[in-house]
Amino acid sequence: MKKITLSLLIVFSMVSLSGCTALLVGTGAAAAGVGIAVDTVRLERNIDKETAWNASKQTLEEMGKITSENGVGRRLKAEVEKARITVEFSSVQDGPIWVDVKARKNGLPDLPMANKIVDAINSNIRR
Secondary structure (H helix, E strand, C coil), X not given: CHHHHHHHHHHHHHHHHHCXXXXXXXXXXXXXCEEEECCEEEEEECCCHHHHHHHHHHHHHHHCEEEEEECCCCEEEEEECCEEEEEXXXXXXXXXXXXXXXXXXCCEECHHHXXXXXXXXXXXXXX
């Protein structure tokens, strides 16, 4: 029993220290978006830019306060739970829309907040 417990502890420690916690958790660990920087999460969807814009704007209005809009389908800025949020939209020709959500709180990256917003945007797109 001690060998099994010790073996599991070693495997768990190795996986935790290597950053591969998704290996233990499985595919349930995957979120709607993918981290592309220390403060940015990308949502990639096969939708038009206006749908992505409307879902993002609705999400930011529900979660906080929009502070700036830079043309439909370009950039939104907001404040959510004291974090500064920037949402940018891009695409490659006829490819999917990329919605990049950047979150910073007190000048530091806030990746959990970016993930939370991406998940909410994704939910609003599905409605």
